[in-house]
Amino acid sequence: MTPTDSPLPASLSALQDRLRDLRAQGQILLQNGDRGFGTAPSNIALIKYWGKHSDQQPQNSNLSLNLGSFRATTEVVVRGRFYPQGSAPALHSNTVLFAGMTEPAPADRKLDRWISRVFADWASEIRMHVRSENNFPSACGVASSAAGYAALAAAVADLLQLERHFSATELQTWLTEWARLGSGSAARSAIPGAAEFVAWERDDVDGSFAHPVPASPGFELGHCLLVLDTSPKSVSSSEGHEAARHSPFFAVRAAGMERRFRAMCAAVAAGDFSTVATLAEEDAFAIHAIMQTSEPASRHLDSRNSQIIARFVAGRDQARVPAFWTLDAGPNVHILFLREALPFVRDFLARECAGGGASVLWGGKGPGALPGSRARAVVHTDLPDDRAFRMGEPA
Numbered sequence: 001m002t003p004t005d006s007p008l009p010a011s012l013s014a015l016q017d018r019l020r021d022l023r024a025q026g027q028i029l030l031q032n033g034d035r036g037f038g039t040a041p042s043n044i045a046l047i048k049y050w051g052k053h054s055d056q057q058p059q060n061s062n063l064s065l066n067l068g069s070f071r072a073t074t075e076v077v078v079r080g081r082f083y084p085q086g087s088a089p090a091l092h093s094n095t096v097l098f099a100g101m102t103e104p105a106p107a108d109r110k111l112d113r114w115i116s117r118v119f120a121d122w123a124s125e126i127r128m129h130v131r132s133e134n135n136f137p138s139a140c141g142v143a144s145s146a147a148g149y150a151a152l153a154a155a156v157a158d159l160l161q162l163e164r165h166f167s168a169t170e171l172q173t174w175l176t177e178w179a180r181l182g183s184g185s186a187a188r189s190a191i192p193g194a195a196e197f198v199a200w201e202r203d204d205v206d207g208s209f210a211h212p213v214p215a216s217p218g219f220e221l222g223h224c225l226l227v228l229d230t231s232p233k234s235v236s237s238s239e240g241h242e243a244a245r246h247s248p249f250f251a252v253r254a255a256g257m258e259r260r261f262r263a264m265c266a267a268v269a270a271g272d273f274s275t276v277a278t279l280a281e282e283d284a285f286a287i288h289a290i291m292q293t294s295e296p297a298s299r300h301l302d303s304r305n306s307q308i309i310a311r312f313v314a315g316r317d318q319a320r321v322p323a324f325w326t327l328d329a330g331p332n333v334h335i336l337f338l339r340e341a342l343p344f345v346r347d348f349l350a351r352e353c354a355g356g357g358a359s360v361l362w363g364g365k366g367p368g369a370l371p372g373s374r375a376r377a378v379v380h381t382d383l384p385d386d387r388a389f390r391m392g393e394p395a
């Protein structure tokens with residue numbers, strides 16, 4: 001553990017203690033070259049996480065749907081090995097190879113710290129080489145850190161064969177908590193379908209986890225992204241969470257947050273589309289009001305996407321179809337809809353893309369974070385189940 005790290009939440013700490021015991025019993029053995037493999041989806045938040053306490057604790061409860069066809073796949077390879085006395089110094093560094101890189105590079109500070117924490121106090125001589133790629137373009141408004149950290153946690157779970165050592169609930173806790181400690185929104189990517197993260201009022205409370213949200217049977221939302229701009233963000237999400245405190249609207253949003261979050265959970269559970277849509281659009285405006293008045297400000301709601309949103313809302317209201325928009329920490333417009341709105345959504349997108357300078361990516365529902373062979377099945381079969389949910393994909 002580095003001096004800046006807080007203690008782990010008790011539930012995660014108990015699981016880490018189990019890893020120490022498993023090592024002592026010879027049930028976990030790591031050697032140079034051992035591999036683990038995992039995959040996880042990105043997600044789109046309908047009630048967004050914006051602002052965090054120390055150690056990656058989201059300050060407000062939040063809820064998202066995973067985007068099963070926007071996935072990160074990650075392999076971890078052990079550098080180093082266990083020594084009988086367990087006290088050997090680490091001989092290697094953590095390295096990464098991301099898509100587009102020709103040579104491995106040292107892991108950045110955040111990833112380096114994450115890996116050290118996972119192995120702290122029970123396998124500190126172990127380092128890792130991480131290879132990861134996304135099946136969606138980066139900087140397109142689809143949260144790649146969420147997919148990335150959830151896939152990384154799944155790959156480490158596979159390496160340690162946690163499916164053998166932990167119950168399904170323990171494994172989910174381990175995955176969501178380690179994903180959160182990498183990136184707050186990644187906790188939800190460990191969960192299939194709709195996921196909620198219930199935040200607590202104090203920053204040191206144990207027990208804030210991501211959980212599945214029971215959705216009404218048949219309440220299937222299609223998803224697509226109108227891609228307008230893929231330039232990298234000038235203010236990262238991590239900076240944005242911090243900068244948000246300086247906005248006068250931060251406290252205003254926080255005051256009604258729990259009520260709106262509970263209303264959203266209830267609407268998802270009841271399949272109440274119109275409430276889901278109203279709350280999601282309201283929260284998108286609220287978070288962008290904060291972003292625009294933060295220090296430094298992030299201005300993702302600009303004249304181009306504002307006009308697109310206005311045209312979308314006018315057309316949707318006139319056609320009376322179940323569809324809504326949201327914007328994450330980027331300028332690209334997410335559209336979510338029920339199946340009956342598909343013809344409207346297709347026509348709308350065709351018109352918006354007609355002049356050039358915009359394109360469409362179709363998301364969809366799929367599994368959460370998966371370690372090991374189940375991950376390989378998803379990747380190698382190209383998500384056959386998922387196609388059923390990619391309702392917007394042109395025929």
Ligand code: DP6
Pocket residue numbers: 044045047048049050056062143145146182183184185186237238239241328329
């Ligand atoms: C706007 O999870 O990317 O996408 O915890 O600093 O990695 P870090 O931030 P991140 O923030 C996500 C913000 C958001 C809303 C959301 O997904 O809930």
